[in-house]
Amino acid sequence: MPPKIGFPMTLTYFTQFPLWKTFFTELGFEFVTSQPTNKLILNNGIKETVTDACIPIKLFHGHVIALKNKVDYIFIPRMVNIDKEKHITFCPKFLGLPDMIRASISNLPPILEVSLDKKNQGKLFLYKACRLLGRQLGKPYNKVFQAYLKAVRFQKKFEDFLVSKKITPVEAIDYFFRNKGNGIKKVINRGNSLKNDENDLNIAVVGYPYQIYDSYVSADIINFLRKRNVRVWTLEMIPSSLLKRYARRLPKKLFWHFSNKVVWASYHFIEQPFIDGIIHVSAFGCGPDAMVGKLVELECKERKFPFLNITIDEHTGEAGIVTRIEAFIDMLRYRRTA
Amino acid sequence: MKISFPHMGISYIAFKHLLEELGYEVIVPPNPTKRTLTYGVKYAPEFACMPFKILLGNYIEVLEKGAEILITSGGVGPCRAGLYGVVHEKILKDIGYEFSMIVLEPPLENFRDFSKRVLVLKQKGIRWTSFLHEVKNAWMKLKLLDKVEQTVNKVRARELNKGQTTKVFNEVLKMIDEARSREEIFKVQKEAIDLLNSVPQDFSREPLKVGIIGEIYVVLEPHVNFDIERFLGERDVYVDRSIYITDYVRFAVWDKKGEDHIKKAAQPYLKQMIGGHGIQSVGETVLYALNGYDGVIQLAPFTCIPEIVSKSILAKVSRDLDIPVLTINIDEQTGEAGVQTRLEAFIDLIKQKKYAKEHAKEKEKGRLYESVYGY
Ligand code: SF4
Numbered sequence: 001m002p003p004k005i006g007f008p009m010t011l012t013y014f015t016q017f018p019l020w021k022t023f024f025t026e027l028g029f030e031f032v033t034s035q036p037t038n039k040l041i042l043n044n045g046i047k048e049t050v051t052d053a054c055i056p057i058k059l060f061h062g063h064v065i066a067l068k069n070k071v072d073y074i075f076i077p078r079m080v081n082i083d084k085e086k087h088i089t090f091c092p093k094f095l096g097l098p099d100m101i102r103a104s105i106s107n108l109p110p111i112l113e114v115s116l117d118k119k120n121q122g123k124l125f126l127y128k129a130c131r132l133l134g135r136q137l138g139k140p141y142n143k144v145f146q147a148y149l150k151a152v153r154f155q156k157k158f159e160d161f162l163v164s165k166k167i168t169p170v171e172a173i174d175y176f177f178r179n180k181g182n183g184i185k186k187v188i189n190r191g192n193s194l195k196n197d198e199n200d201l202n203i204a205v206v207g208y209p210y211q212i213y214d215s216y217v218s219a220d221i222i223n224f225l226r227k228r229n230v231r232v233w234t235l236e237m238i239p240s241s242l243l244k245r246y247a248r249r250l251p252k253k254l255f256w257h258f259s260n261k262v263v264w265a266s267y268h269f270i271e272q273p274f275i276d277g278i279i280h281v282s283a284f285g286c287g288p289d290a291m292v293g294k295l296v297e298l299e300c301k302e303r304k305f306p307f308l309n310i311t312i313d314e315h316t317g318e319a320g321i322v323t324r325i326e327a328f329i330d331m332l333r334y335r336r337t338a
Numbered sequence: 339m340k341i342s343f344p345h346m347g348i349s350y351i352a353f354k355h356l357l358e359e360l361g362y363e364v365i366v367p368p369n370p371t372k373r374t375l376t377y378g379v380k381y382a383p384e385f386a387c388m389p390f391k392i393l394l395g396n397y398i399e400v401l402e403k404g405a406e407i408l409i410t411s412g413g414v415g416p417c418r419a420g421l422y423g424v425v426h427e428k429i430l431k432d433i434g435y436e437f438s439m440i441v442l443e444p445p446l447e448n449f450r451d452f453s454k455r456v457l458v459l460k461q462k463g464i465r466w467t468s469f470l471h472e473v474k475n476a477w478m479k480l481k482l483l484d485k486v487e488q489t490v491n492k493v494r495a496r497e498l499n500k501g502q503t504t505k506v507f508n509e510v511l512k513m514i515d516e517a518r519s520r521e522e523i524f525k526v527q528k529e530a531i532d533l534l535n536s537v538p539q540d541f542s543r544e545p546l547k548v549g550i551i552g553e554i555y556v557v558l559e560p561h562v563n564f565d566i567e568r569f570l571g572e573r574d575v576y577v578d579r580s581i582y583i584t585d586y587v588r589f590a591v592w593d594k595k596g597e598d599h600i601k602k603a604a605q606p607y608l609k610q611m612i613g614g615h616g617i618q619s620v621g622e623t624v625l626y627a628l629n630g631y632d633g634v635i636q637l638a639p640f641t642c643i644p645e646i647v648s649k650s651i652l653a654k655v656s657r658d659l660d661i662p663v664l665t666i667n668i669d670e671q672t673g674e675a676g677v678q679t680r681l682e683a684f685i686d687l688i689k690q691k692k693y694a695k696e697h698a699k700e701k702e703k704g705r706l707y708e709s710v711y712g713y
Pocket residue numbers: 054055056057091092093094208283285286287288289643
């Protein structure tokens with residue numbers, strides 16, 4: 001049996017899973033993830049972390065615990081800098097992630113750790129990271145190189161797919177890797193026929209991918225909206241070249257990769273005439289979001305654009321959130337007819 | 339033009355000096371109080387960090403007094419402090435205040451930009467030479483203030499009459515504030531330290547040694563950290579503060595390598611710079627442990643991202659190196675009484691630990707004595 005590499009199903013999972021899945025599978029490993037977030041994972045995570053950590057970090061600990069006894073390695077990429085600007089890094093908690101895990105969870109299988117750091121390693125940072133991983137795992141260079149090429153190509157295809165089909169990463173991952181049959185076809189078809197279907201509202205849901213696509217922590221907001229005839233837009237559906245144009249709007253760029261994307265996407269959506277409103281999903285206890293949320297809120301206020309912020313913590317039940325979202329939808333529909 | 343800036347410990351004395359000599363009417367920011375925080379909490383996002391809220395409240399207070407220009411520092415992250423200026427400005431303008439904000443970015447990143455902004459401060463009619471002269475004076479004052487605080491901590495742990503050091507400290511601050519010319523500053527430099535050292539002390543006492551680490555703002559601002567240095571000092575604890583403002587400026591502005599030994603000390607536990615004082619907190623705790631300190635106190639604003647990371651890691655450092663670490667989270671709900679009880683309990687803990695260690699040493703000596711002399 002090939003050795004198993006475990007990847008926690010949160011944080012970078014939603015944006016990078018195809019890349020790593022392809023890479024490690026090509027190298028002959030079995031690449032598995034934890035289960036989607038559930039109550040047990042959340043509770044385990046809460047137990048192992050300091051109380052004022054944000055929910056996503058608690059969840060990450062929970063996912064690592066879920067994988068702990070099932071795999072030979074746990075893969076934790078250290079996301080440092082992948083943007084063109086060297087000041088844009090990831091949130092400090094991403095930067096210290098492997099160290100935090102090591103300090104707080106005992107009896108772990110070996111951690112496969114690698115830094116993605118364009119600032120210090122230059123343009124080929126991803127290749128260098130892969131090469132390092134290959135070396136740690138004792139794989140020959142040429143094989144690693146091939147796996148790298150394949151992985152990068154596939155990742156690109158995945159990202160383009162999100163943009164062209166207007167679907168979420170979760171759906172795309174299901175489509176490519178989990179063969180969920182007809183259900184997915186339907187979703188994709190819906191993406192294709194965006195112009196003429198029965199949905200009458202367009203709402204942009206902005207937030208970190210590990211917040212909005214994790215249906216357990218986001219109260220499954222995307223499907224909730226869709227069931228109410230809302231077409232949902234997220235930032236992965238915007239071509240990245242378009243997104244970057246909004247970078248100049250702020251006098252100063254934010255320092256965090258995902259936060260920047262959220263702000264830029266919000267500016268983009270505000271300008272699209274067909275978008276009716278924005279919902280910002282922020283994480284409980286998230287430091288950067290306090291800044292991001294305020295910036296987006298002030299911008300919407302200035303332009304009189306409908307805006308709703310929901311924050312999800314470990315205790316709020318879905319009920320409260322559901323009511324607020326429903327009220328928001330009603331308000332938008334009313335505005336439409338009035 | 340009326341000008342103001344953020345309050346950060348006693349550094350205001352130096353900034354006030356500089357701006358006044360440059361011909362501005364300076365509105366000295368009031369000491370942060372409960373009221374300051376209330377203003378901040380009202381307008382800041384809920385999960386903004388504590389320093390963000392206090393600065394915001396402080397700005398509102400000075401704007402109410404008629405400030406027209408606010409100066410603050412920038413930074414390039416990855417922590418939030420570098421964005422404070424941008425977001426503060428937006429929030430304050432949204433409330434309806436009219437003012438202009440000057441954000442000074444560290445010159446190493448973009449020297450052109452920095453000098454442009456500094457030059458905005460140089461009003462017409464002030465000559466170049468005197469501009470530079472005053473900058474130097476202010477820097478000297480800043481350095482003196484740091485030295486004074488260090489001396490205070492040393493003296494206070496051994497003072498004979500409780501509270502005397504603090505009294506002298508306040509006098510000294512007034513003297514420094516009043517010194518204007520270069521000569522006066524030189525004079526006060528010597529006087530201040532002498533005055534502090536003349537406070538009667540008990541040199542036979544070997545005080546406990548505690549290091550203070552954490553996020554810079556809450557470490558430097560006694561009105562926010564419940565004057566922790568004084569509290570500990572008056573309970574016979576020698577406090578070593580890991581951060582001083584001149585060091586901070588030096589590391590941020592020209593001496594990028596100055597902190598390398600701290601980062602190296604952190605290496606086994608944290609391999610990556612994480613912004614704020616995250617890596618320093620870990621590295622300094624290691625260094626304190628190696629230098630025989632009895633304990634470390636971490637001051638962390640609630641939701642402070644880098645401190646959350648270092649807190650998670652410090653638990654392990656504390657276990658590995660056998661040094662007690664107490665984390666104090668500071669937010670709008672933190673009460674002074676609660677913090678003081680915890681501090682007292684912590685002092686008891688490290689005291690006992692120290693005695694136990696000394697006792698073991700004595701015993702060891704006794705055993706050695708026996709083996710050598712045979713009785
Ligand atoms: S960006 Fe926010 S939610 Fe994400 S890890 Fe950092 S603090 Fe947590």
